[in-house]
Amino acid sequence: MRAEDRRELVLEAATIVFGERGYVGATTDAVAKAAGVSQPYVVRMFGTKEALFLAVLERALDRLLDAFEIVLDEGGDIDEVRNRLGVAYGELLSDRGLLLCLMHAFVLGSDPAIGPAARRGFLRVYALLRERAGLSIDEAREFLGQGMLLNTLIGLRMAAEDAPEAAELVDSVAPTKADLVRRLARS
Amino acid sequence: MRAEDRRELVLEAATIVFGERGYVGATTDAVAKAAGVSQPYVVRMFGTKEALFLAVLERALDRLLDAFEIVLDEGGDIDEVRNRLGVAYGELLSDRGLLLCLMHAFVLGSDPAIGPAARRGFLRVYALLRERAGLSIDEAREFLGQGMLLNTLIGLRMAAEDAPEAAELVDSVAPTKADLVRRLARS
DNA sequence: GTCTATAGGATGATAGAC
DNA sequence: GTCTATCATCCTATAGAC
Numbered sequence: 001m002r003a004e005d006r007r008e009l010v011l012e013a014a015t016i017v018f019g020e021r022g023y024v025g026a027t028t029d030a031v032a033k034a035a036g037v038s039q040p041y042v043v044r045m046f047g048t049k050e051a052l053f054l055a056v057l058e059r060a061l062d063r064l065l066d067a068f069e070i071v072l073d074e075g076g077d078i079d080e081v082r083n084r085l086g087v088a089y090g091e092l093l094s095d096r097g098l099l100l101c102l103m104h105a106f107v108l109g110s111d112p113a114i115g116p117a118a119r120r121g122f123l124r125v126y127a128l129l130r131e132r133a134g135l136s137i138d139e140a141r142e143f144l145g146q147g148m149l150l151n152t153l154i155g156l157r158m159a160a161e162d163a164p165e166a167a168e169l170v171d172s173v174a175p176t177k178a179d180l181v182r183r184l185a186r187s
Numbered sequence: 188m189r190a191e192d193r194r195e196l197v198l199e200a201a202t203i204v205f206g207e208r209g210y211v212g213a214t215t216d217a218v219a220k221a222a223g224v225s226q227p228y229v230v231r232m233f234g235t236k237e238a239l240f241l242a243v244l245e246r247a248l249d250r251l252l253d254a255f256e257i258v259l260d261e262g263g264d265i266d267e268v269r270n271r272l273g274v275a276y277g278e279l280l281s282d283r284g285l286l287l288c289l290m291h292a293f294v295l296g297s298d299p300a301i302g303p304a305a306r307r308g309f310l311r312v313y314a315l316l317r318e319r320a321g322l323s324i325d326e327a328r329e330f331l332g333q334g335m336l337l338n339t340l341i342g343l344r345m346a347a348e349d350a351p352e353a354a355e356l357v358d359s360v361a362p363t364k365a366d367l368v369r370r371l372a373r374s
Numbered sequence: 375g376t377c378t379a380t381a382g383g384a385t386g387a388t389a390g391a392c
Numbered sequence: 393g394t395c396t397a398t399c400a401t402c403c404t405a406t407a408g409a410c
Contacts, residue, residue, distance in 0.1 A: 021211075022211060029403075037376075037377090039405095040376085040377075041376055041377075043404070044405095044406095100294070103294050103339075106343050107287070107342035115347075119348045123350055123353060126352050126356055138359070140359075141356070144336050145332030145333045148332065148338075149331050149335045151335075152293050152335045154296075155293050155294035155295070155296050156294075156296040156306050160306075161306045161310065165310050165317070169327075169328070172327075185296070193393090193394095215385080215387090216384095216385075224394075225394070226386085226387095227387075227397095231388095231394085235386080376409105377408100379407085380405100381405085381407090382403100382404090382406095383404090383405105384403085386400095387398100388398085388400100390397090390398105391395085391397100
C-alpha cells in the first residue's frame with residue numbers, strides 16, 4: 001500500500017476513535033489497532049498525538065467546507081440554499097466520527113494548540129454562511145444552533161435511549177436522518 | 188470546616204477544573220489543588236474520579252433545573268416564559284465551569300457510566316421545556332439549539348479570538364452577556 | 375516503511391499515620 | 393477527617409532491528 005493511502009487510512013481510523021473517546025481519552029494504541037498498524041508507527045507518521053488530532057480536525061473541517069461549497073456552487077435562492085446546506089450537514093453523519101471530532105475540538109478551546117485551530121475552523125464556517133451563502137446574522141445563528149444541537153444529540157448517543165421524548169427530539173432535529181442517528185448511537 | 192462544606196468546596200473546584208480540561212483531561216490532583224486539599228482526600232470523599240464527575244454533573248443539572256423552575260413559578264405568557272428561560276440559562280454563565288461540564292458530559296455518550304446520566308439529564312431539561320413550560324416541539328428545538336450554540340462558543344473560548352466575526356457571533360448569541368463571555372474566554 | 379521492545383512520566387487509587 | 397508516602401497501571405514517545 002502506498003504511504004499516502006496508509007496515511008488516509010490512519011486518519012479515518014483516528015476520526016472514529018477520537019470521535020468515540022475524545023482527544024484525551026483516545027489512545028494512539030486504539031487508533032493503531034483500528035487502522036491495523038503498530039502504535040509507534042502512528043506516532044511516527046504524525047509526530048505526536050496532538051499533531052494527529054490537529055490533522056483529523058483539519059480533514060473534518062475540509063470535508064465540511066467542501067460539502068458546503070458544492071451546495072453554494074449549485075446556486076438557487078437563499079431559502080433553498082439554506083435548506084440544502086442543512087441537508088449537506090446531515091449527510092456528514094455518514095462519515096463516522098467526523099462531526100463528533102469537531103464537537104470534541106469545540107470544547108477544548110483552552111488547549112493552547114487545539115483551541116486556536118478549533119476557533120479558526122468554526123469561524124471559517126461562520127464566514128462561509130455569512131459571506132458566501134448570504135445568511136443574516138440571525139439566520140446564521142439559527143443554522144449553527146441546529147447544527148450544534150445535532151452534534152450534541154450524536155455525542156449523547158441520545159437515539160440509544162428508549163424514552164419517547166428521546167425519539168421525539170431526534171426526529172425533530174434530524175427528520176430524514178433519524179434511522180442513521182439511531183444506528184450510530186448503538187455502534 | 189464541616190465535612191458538608193468541604194464537600195461542596197471540592198464540587199465547586201471540580202466543576203471549574205472539569206469544565207476547563209474535560210472529564211478525562213482533568214486530574215484529581217488538579218481538583219485537589221484547586222480545592223486546597225490533598226489528592227487522596229478527593230478520591231476518598233467520592234470513591235473514584237468517575238463518581239466525582241457524576242456528582243459534578245448532577246449538581247450542575249440541579250442548578251439548571253432549579254433556575255428554570257423559578258422562572259416557571261413566576262408565571263406569565265408563553266413568550267415571556269421562554270425569554271426568561273433564556274435569560275436564566277445565560278445567568279448560569281456566572282457559575283464558572285457549570286455549562287462547560289454539561290457540555291463535556293454531552294460528548295461522552297458512549298461512556299458506560301457517564302452516557303446514561305448525561306442522556307437522562309438532557310431529557311429532564313427537554314421534558315421541562317415541553318411539559319412544564321409548554322413549548323412546542325419546534326420551540327423546544329430552537330431553544331435547545333441556541334443553548335448548545337452558547338455552550339459551544341464558551342467551550343471554544345470564542346470571545347478570546349479577536350476576529351470581527353467572533354465578536355459579531357458572540358454578540359448575537361449572548362447580547363446581554365457578551366462582556367462576561369469575553370472575560371470567561373480569557374481566564 | 376514498518377515493526378518489537380522499552381524507557382520515562384503521569385495519574386488514580388490504596389495503606390497507614392496522626 | 394485529613395495527610396504523606398507510595399504502588400500499579402497506563403500511555404506517549406524513542407531506539408533500533410529488519
